[in-house]
Amino acid sequence: MDLFLIADACGGLEPLVRVIYKILMVFWIIVPIGLIVFGTIDLGKAVIASDEKEVKAAQKRLISRFIYAALVFFIPVIVTAIMGLVADSGAKGTNTKTWQACWSSISKS
Numbered sequence: 166m167d168l169f170l171i172a173d174a175c176g177g178l179e180p181l182v183r184v185i186y187k188i189l190m191v192f193w194i195i196v197p198i199g200l201i202v203f204g205t206i207d208l209g210k211a212v213i214a215s216d217e218k219e220v221k222a223a224q225k226r227l228i229s230r231f232i233y234a235a236l237v238f239f240i241p242v243i244v245t246a247i248m249g250l251v252a253d254s255g256a257k258g259t260n261t262k263t264w265q266a267c268w269s270s271i272s273k274s
Contacts, residue, residue: 175267186268193238196238197238207223
């Protein structure tokens with residue numbers, strides 16, 4: 166992607182958007198790995214303890230962690246959808262089309 170197009174779309178926020186994108190990329194890698202590791206540890210402990218109550222609690226924690234992981238994973242999709250709705254509503258003073266162009270140019274570069 167041409168750097169001039171990114172600079173035009175992002176204005177002076179290009180470095181900040183790049184940092185946010187890189188942080189999200191790290192989360193997209195770490196969160197699923199953490200979910201698998203911590204879920205395995207919790208369920209393994211519960212099964213070894215042979216306590217049905219503890220197994221149910223571990224399953225409940227795993228489900229809640231899965232939901233949180235899904236939310237973290239889909240933050241960019243949710244934010245993009247909300248910004249698209251705001252842009253389509255025609256609200257005055259919003260500059261969401263530029264934000265969307267900036268985000269898509271950063272994510273594709």
